[in-house]
Amino acid sequence: MKKTICPRCGSDNIKWIIPQVWSKWVCNDCSYTGPAIEADGRLQKEIQDDWKVNKDKILAEEDKRAKELESGHDLSDDEFEEDLEDSLSDEELDKKLKELDL
Numbered sequence: 001m002k003k004t005i006c007p008r009c010g011s012d013n014i015k016w017i018i019p020q021v022w023s024k025w026v027c028n029d030c031s032y033t034g035p036a037i038e039a040d041g042r043l044q045k046e047i048q049d050d051w052k053v054n055k056d057k058i059l060a061e062e063d064k065r066a067k068e069l070e071s072g073h074d075l076s077d078d079e080f081e082e083d084l085e086d087s088l089s090d091e092e093l094d095k096k097l098k099e100l101d102l
Contacts, residue, residue: 005039008032008058010047 005012006027014036017024025036030051039047051058 002038002040003044004036005044005047006030006032007035007037007047009051009055010039010044012044 003012004014004025006014006025006029009027009030009032011027011029013028014025015028016022017026017033023035024033026033
């Protein structure tokens with residue numbers, strides 16, 4: 001059975017901000033604002049587990065991106081990819097390379 005959850009932390013403790021705008025939800029657990037997703041229990045558990053492990057990293061990346069947007073400095077796609085690669089652990093980088101057959 002699918003339910004509507006927060007794509008950031010996997011919580012189902014979310015509400016519509018404005019019901020007329022279906023894509024505006026707020027999560028009461030992690031303060032995420034934006035579109036929600038429909039997920040089954042397996043996907044919800046995956047997201048919740050990832051959030052528990054990577055919460056600080058996810059919040060730091062979002063904060064950095066928000067500050068860049070506020071300052072008017074937006075990363076180009078290449079700079080964003082380089083920044084993302086710099087933040088990956090060796091295991092994550094190896095996994096990405098394996099997926100690309102490199």
